[in-house]
Amino acid sequence: MKVALVSDLHANHQAAKVVFDRITEMDVDRTICLGDVVGYGSSPNEVCQLVRSHCDLTIVGNHDAAVAGLMDYSYYYQAARDALDWTVSVMDDEHIAWLRTLPYTAKAGSACFSHGSPVYPESFEYVFNQALARAHCAFHDRLQDVTFMGHTHLTRSWRFDQTTAEDVPPGPIEFESGWKYLVTVGSVGQPRDYDPRACFVIYDTERNEAEYIRVPYDIDSAAAGIRAAGLSEHFARRLYRGV
Numbered sequence: 001m002k003v004a005l006v007s008d009l010h011a012n013h014q015a016a017k018v019v020f021d022r023i024t025e026m027d028v029d030r031t032i033c034l035g036d037v038v039g040y041g042s043s044p045n046e047v048c049q050l051v052r053s054h055c056d057l058t059i060v061g062n063h064d065a066a067v068a069g070l071m072d073y074s075y076y077y078q079a080a081r082d083a084l085d086w087t088v089s090v091m092d093d094e095h096i097a098w099l100r101t102l103p104y105t106a107k108a109g110s111a112c113f114s115h116g117s118p119v120y121p122e123s124f125e126y127v128f129n130q131a132l133a134r135a136h137c138a139f140h141d142r143l144q145d146v147t148f149m150g151h152t153h154l155t156r157s158w159r160f161d162q163t164t165a166e167d168v169p170p171g172p173i174e175f176e177s178g179w180k181y182l183v184t185v186g187s188v189g190q191p192r193d194y195d196p197r198a199c200f201v202i203y204d205t206e207r208n209e210a211e212y213i214r215v216p217y218d219i220d221s222a223a224a225g226i227r228a229a230g231l232s233e234h235f236a237r238r239l240y241r242g243v
């Protein structure tokens, strides 16, 4: 079975459209969204609609939880708070109601799907380096063979056992027996790994492999939308640099 994994679309309609078009061409069996459908970008309703029509399963992200009223975001920095307030003000009630229904994690076969760390998914903890990956050794026995995550907007992976964690080199991942894996799937709508192209992952359960796919999209148009909505200029500029 081929599974497409998308995450952190962040209301970027232009990026989401090209990614879902590519996934449709690839003829996958399932498409799973790992959260942060909204926040930062100017098209929350359009991106909710795309995710709802293309994804078989959607996990809640911290921005989704904030917009849905499930999480206090008063401690976020000002521009992020303003973007969330703006998102709530323009979103259709029906899409907000949908966000409220989303699970914090899901499991299928030997895989787990989560926005941040799967250990305490409601805390949305970041996993972005080897030390944070190593903290999962203590939870080795209760974690699935592979956990796919979003949240960091990075494209990094680690393998771990009960005692140690190692970086997995960039590129396609071949899952080996004897290890469990944490895989961050990158971001569709706001990549932060210095590659501004939209990113998603194809997980092939028969071959036991995962591969990152990058797709260029119309960044000018996404940035213009952010400016027209009066959101932070920083959110527009960072799209060009992939940070």
Ligand SMILES: [Fe+2]
Residues within 6 Å of the ligand: 008, 010, 036, 061, 063, 151, 152, 153
């Ligand atoms: Fe995010």
